[in-house]
Amino acid sequence: MSRITREEVARIASLARLSLDDDESQRTTTQIGAILDYVAQLAEVDTTGIEPTAHAVPLRTPLRADRAQPAMPPELAVANAPQREGTAFVVPLVLDGEES
Amino acid sequence: MRGEALSPLDGIPIAIKDNLVQVGEATTCASRILEGFVSPYDATVVERLQAAGAVIVGRTNLDEFAMGSSTENSAFGASRNPWDVARTPGGSSGGSAAAVAAGIVPLAFGSDTGGSIRQPAACTGIVGMKPTYGRVSRWGLVAFASSLDQIGPFTRTAADCAVALRAIAGHDPRDSTSIPEAVPDYAAALTGDVSGVVLGMPREYFETKGADPAVLDCVHSAVSNLEKAGAKVREVSLPHTKYGIAAYYLIAPAEASSNLARYDGVRYGHRAASPRDLADLYHRTRSEGFGPEVKRRILLGTYVLSAGYYDAHYRKAQQVRTLLRRDFEEAFRGCDAIVTPTAPEVAFRIGEKADDPLSMYLSDVYTVTANLAGIPGISVPCGFVRGLPVGLQILGPLLGEATVLRVADAWQRRSDFHLQRPPEIA
Known part of the structure; x- marks a missing residue:
């Protein structure tokens, strides 16, 4: 039995904001299934009471003085936007019924 | 302007992997999704290298977003190995490795998340180093897996590597994972002397299924040579080695799925034409912009972080880490x-x-463990099998770069594999 179904792949694709065509969905299901089969070997490791590692080099979160510092000017920050108006990013309508 | 060199790197032409940002230059990460992006700021390493007088002459190919071990997963096409153009240079920093191996530049930089500097260095017969996690600032390195990514140099010799590492290492307040410790003069550690240095050979690394026995022979022969030079060799055990790849391919895609959520067609890069609504904009922009390997890892990462699978996969992998x-x-x-x-x-x-x-993924079996543990590692040429280069990996404890470089340099003083050139280039 495969460890992941096409329906589950479709669900995670939607969570990840990706659209897969039929062919991609079939291939991805097989390939992710094979990877999940491989990583299933971790189940044989006894990890009872073992703390998880998120970062390998333990450092205390550094804090800096709460003082304003120069930031990127807004014109430069939006310069790469595929669509912009002035210093704003343009996106499609998010809420219904606001069209004037 | 007094006719004095700014640093040992003054005037040296260098190349950087195309996931390091540089003011006014396109940064593509070899992805269509960054189409048209021109960086408004410099990576810390770029700032430091330019201040040292190095001249950036090119940006090098990579697997898309550094995801791969062959530099084939690039929107611009595959990079090739100067030793045999039918073969890959390894990856993901294959462009930087090939540029140094082909003699185009004496120094290039890459990033290493699971072996992406060391493995291509081995495949192309040069030196490549991944420093301790946090030794080099990640500011301006396009994020793949933030708890594993680290920038490092490609050179011909460990001596050049020592100079290059010193130029880029050190604390940076813009990277909260940057280590505050002072940077030693690595070049001063290169005494050529390894007498009394204890080298551990992990038995699990020499018993790996699928390893080429001829590759292992080259490594054994290099270690014997260092032993003759006075090093002490002893067997050590790293019993969880066989779980390294499995842990890595849960942790790295999980972090990647989160980091790559930022590519939404709004702030920079590719944007799908005539979106119906915001959801349509996201879906089509991302589906058109990302290549197959990146999509696969985003999906895998989203899966392991999703409700119901987090504990069994992600948390388990972090415990194995x-x-x-x-x-x-x-x-x-x-x-x-x-x-x-x-x-x-x-x-x-x-x-x-x-x-x-x-x-x-299994190409990285010997390299991913250093990223998971945060420790430094270098690959140095140690032989040829069927005319193709083999790499010796030397790993050190956290912040043990000086020792790693000292052993690598001592080996290069006693060998000439790094002096050989690809036949069509020599």
């Missing part, structure tokens, strides 16, 4: 450096592993 770290801590109680092969085989043919992601 703790065990891998402890393996190294234990091993370094009995030795100064660990010596292993860098990759289980020599450079493979273009297309050979393209349809089998898992077999591609």
